[in-house]
Amino acid sequence: MNSSSMTRRRLVxxxxxxxxxxxxxxxxxxxxAALNKDGSLEAYEFGLYYNSGQGGCVFDLxxxxxxxxxxxxxxxxxTCYGYGQTTNDNTASYYNRDTGTWWVYTDADGDGAEGxxxxxxxxxxxxxxxxxxxxxxxxxxx
Numbered sequence: 001m002n003s004s005s006m007t008r009r010r011l012v013x014x015x016x017x018x019x020x021x022x023x024x025x026x027x028x029x030x031x032x033a034a035l036n037k038d039g040s041l042e043a044y045e046f047g048l049y050y051n052s053g054q055g056g057c058v059f060d061l062x063x064x065x066x067x068x069x070x071x072x073x074x075x076x077x078x079t080c081y082g083y084g085q086t087t088n089d090n091t092a093s094y095y096n097r098d099t100g101t102w103w104v105y106t107d108a109d110g111d112g113a114e115g116x117x118x119x120x121x122x123x124x125x126x127x128x129x130x131x132x133x134x135x136x137x138x139x140x141x142x
Contacts, residue, residue: 048091048136067135072084113128
């Protein structure tokens with residue numbers, strides 16, 4: 001085997017090793033840990049709460065939800081205030097544990113009044129949004 005072939009083989013082997021390591025990094029990316037709509041607000045999720053002050057049940061999102069009308073508040077280990085209630089037009093507070101901004105809307109499909117919640121934001125919904133939110137989208141869904 002000539003030196004050109006050996007160099008090419010080593011280069012291809014090195015590239016394959018880098019690609020394999022990158023694939024491992026993708027599998028263990030932080031957002032992969034978030035479990036959408038499981039009733040527990042985790043890192044990299046956006047949570048909407050039934051009560052003010054992040055009280056009661058939480059509706060947790062890791063991805064867009066175009067219409068809350070088929071969603072309900074619940075908790076995996078028992079009941080909480082708002083348990084079983086529809087999420088649509090029933091949110092009093094929120095907490096953005098994601099790394100990017102989330103948009104909320106007062107109507108389904110991203111219609112109606114629009115509000116933005118930056119990463120780490122925690123608070124009560126304003127008069128415009130309290131018990132009016134019907135859809136939500138993360139920063140990368142626009």
